[in-house]
Amino acid sequence: MKYVAFLRGINVGGKNIVKMEDLRTLFIKLGCSEVRTVLNSGNVVFTSDITSAEKLTYVIKEGLKSMYARDIPVLIRSAEQLGNLVASDPFRGIVVTKDTRLYVTFFSEPPTSMIKIPHAAFENHLKFLRLNDSDLCTEIQISLKYNTIDMIGFIEKEFGSPRTGSGEAGKNITTRNWNTIVRLI
Numbered sequence: 001m002k003y004v005a006f007l008r009g010i011n012v013g014g015k016n017i018v019k020m021e022d023l024r025t026l027f028i029k030l031g032c033s034e035v036r037t038v039l040n041s042g043n044v045v046f047t048s049d050i051t052s053a054e055k056l057t058y059v060i061k062e063g064l065k066s067m068y069a070r071d072i073p074v075l076i077r078s079a080e081q082l083g084n085l086v087a088s089d090p091f092r093g094i095v096v097t098k099d100t101r102l103y104v105t106f107f108s109e110p111p112t113s114m115i116k117i118p119h120a121a122f123e124n125h126l127k128f129l130r131l132n133d134s135d136l137c138t139e140i141q142i143s144l145k146y147n148t149i150d151m152i153g154f155i156e157k158e159f160g161s162p163r164t165g166s167g168e169a170g171k172n173i174t175t176r177n178w179n180t181i182v183r184l185i
Helices: 020-029 053-068 079-087 148-159 178-184
Strands: 002-007 033-038 043-047 074-078 100-107 119-121 126-131 135-141 173-177
Touching: 002 053, 002 079, 002 173, 020 033, 020 043, 020 053, 033 178, 043 178, 053 074, 074 079, 074 100, 079 178, 100 148, 100 178, 126 148, 135 148, 148 173, 173 178
Parallel strands: none
Antiparallel strands: 002 043, 002 074, 033 043, 100 135, 100 173, 119 126, 126 135
16 A cells, blocks of 8 residues: 655654655665655655554554654555645645745644634634644745744644643644645655
């Protein structure tokens, strides 16, 4: 089955460096095939005989932990799930300008947020367009007043709080630019 693994928090600002070549080698050692990385931000497209996303996530997380001696959050989506997301065209009707950024935030578990969709924050610079148990589609209008990092931080606080009350907010989600998602497909 074809999958995409999203690794959270690697190669950001010169921290948590993971070389893509090493990542491809690790996935092959873990029994994956047709492994390729997309960009330098922890997107891995691969095929695996493991059909359980939970089991696959565990295997990859343990492999990363043994290789890097730290926990690296991993979220898995099947190529079919991503294909369905792209086909649903969640940003239909959005007028994209040079200041428009379209993002998809992926959840490892259904979010607990009580925000009603559609929702706007940061004086309409951040708009939540579509929310379900697995992802959130967001439009950001960058400006001098509000930066993308602050708005993504808001998403992590609002949607990334673990249900169990343990763990750090945002660790169970990861956000990718829409263009990256399309490219992965």
